[in-house]
Amino acid sequence: MTVYRKTRKKPYLMRINKTVTGLKIFLWQFLTIIACFGLVVLLVSAFSDRISPLTNIYLAYFGLFFPLILAFNFLFFIVWLIFRKWKQVLITLLAFILSWSSIQTYFPLHRKTKDIPENSIKILTYNIMRFENLKKHTKENPNPILQYVIDQDPDIVCFQEFGTAKKNKTELLMTDISKALKNMPYYHIESLKFPYDNYTFGLAIFSKYPILSTRRLPIDSEYNGSIVAELNVQGRTVTLINNHLESNKITADERSDYYNLTKDPNTQKLETLTHTMFQRLTPAFKLRAGQADLIADIIRDSKNPYIIVCGDFNDTPISYARRKIKGELLDAFVESGCGIGISFNQNRFLFRIDYIFHSINIKSYNCTVGKLKNSDHYPVWTYLHFEE
Numbered sequence: 001m002t003v004y005r006k007t008r009k010k011p012y013l014m015r016i017n018k019t020v021t022g023l024k025i026f027l028w029q030f031l032t033i034i035a036c037f038g039l040v041v042l043l044v045s046a047f048s049d050r051i052s053p054l055t056n057i058y059l060a061y062f063g064l065f066f067p068l069i070l071a072f073n074f075l076f077f078i079v080w081l082i083f084r085k086w087k088q089v090l091i092t093l094l095a096f097i098l099s100w101s102s103i104q105t106y107f108p109l110h111r112k113t114k115d116i117p118e119n120s121i122k123i124l125t126y127n128i129m130r131f132e133n134l135k136k137h138t139k140e141n142p143n144p145i146l147q148y149v150i151d152q153d154p155d156i157v158c159f160q161e162f163g164t165a166k167k168n169k170t171e172l173l174m175t176d177i178s179k180a181l182k183n184m185p186y187y188h189i190e191s192l193k194f195p196y197d198n199y200t201f202g203l204a205i206f207s208k209y210p211i212l213s214t215r216r217l218p219i220d221s222e223y224n225g226s227i228v229a230e231l232n233v234q235g236r237t238v239t240l241i242n243n244h245l246e247s248n249k250i251t252a253d254e255r256s257d258y259y260n261l262t263k264d265p266n267t268q269k270l271e272t273l274t275h276t277m278f279q280r281l282t283p284a285f286k287l288r289a290g291q292a293d294l295i296a297d298i299i300r301d302s303k304n305p306y307i308i309v310c311g312d313f314n315d316t317p318i319s320y321a322r323r324k325i326k327g328e329l330l331d332a333f334v335e336s337g338c339g340i341g342i343s344f345n346q347n348r349f350l351f352r353i354d355y356i357f358h359s360i361n362i363k364s365y366n367c368t369v370g371k372l373k374n375s376d377h378y379p380v381w382t383y384l385h386f387e388e
Helices: 011-046 058-064 066-082 086-098 100-106 129-134 144-152 174-180 252-263 267-301 320-326 332-336
Strands: 121-127 156-165 186-191 199-207 211-216 225-233 236-244 307-312 354-358 362-369 380-386
Touching (some): 011 058, 011 086, 058 267, 129 156, 156 307, 186 211, 236 267, 354 362, 354 380
Parallel strands (some): 236 307
Antiparallel strands (some): 121 380, 156 199
16 A cells, blocks of 8 residues: 655745745835836926926926936836736836827827928928038038038028138138029028127028018027028918027037947946036026027917928927927927937937927928938928918
């Protein structure tokens, strides 16, 4: 007769199993807490552009880091899916749905339209860094930025950091530019403050359509500004606002430090650079908020049904300045662009800070960020069709 004895796990094995089980429970609880915190931060970031930096400066930084915050939460979403944590999956999806407007604003997805409606106009906005430091333009050796504009053949161009030499014939003169852009015979140059007397610096509008009037807005800034122009476009009076909002004033050395830090992280250097960046960005956020309020008032009070707003806002898609100025207007890149649309490209500061907005009675097609690297900004252009 065979006797079967009931085996019992040894006490030390039971203790190990209990410890492992406890560690698993602790790990999942810890990850869940971190994930919940990440979702709260995501929602704060997604709605941070509703509050002016003049009211709360810290929210501006939440908007600045929106894509990183979104990526962090998306990583957790993948983890929950892999381990079939359906409750966490649903909660994360709910947070994504609540943040969907901001996600679409940052990452629109549209196919190119092959058939652009007749009578559409092409508009281009470009911070040209003084035509990359006033390189001469000749037939044999063209200025790359000027040649790009010629090749694109836009109907209207809004330039920021427009610059010319006044006397030095070895540098780019206004006569060189007007000759090269002869297809756009109407133009206006608005000079801003510049430390050197022999050069011009400011904002410019070049157009194939007549410019009826221009005026400079009383922007509170030393080197930045905005101009309002009225144009006769296909028989319609169109209000065009060209903007260069407050720069962050990050020096070339500081940008270089940031670039080096991305290649070789260093805790002490990161702490120093973070403090420096906060000192640079905080006053700029506040100045842009005031500038955005002024421009938004101009747009709101305009009696013209056709409005186009262009320029270098020096602020990201989830920012108070962009949201305030856009108001009821449409963002051409959100409406017809594709991807993240990075328009600033220097030292791994990769952001979309250049925009084209338009009134709802205008439809945009194929908004595109060009890839010419001769300035620290990429050009942005789109086709616009007047629907009414």
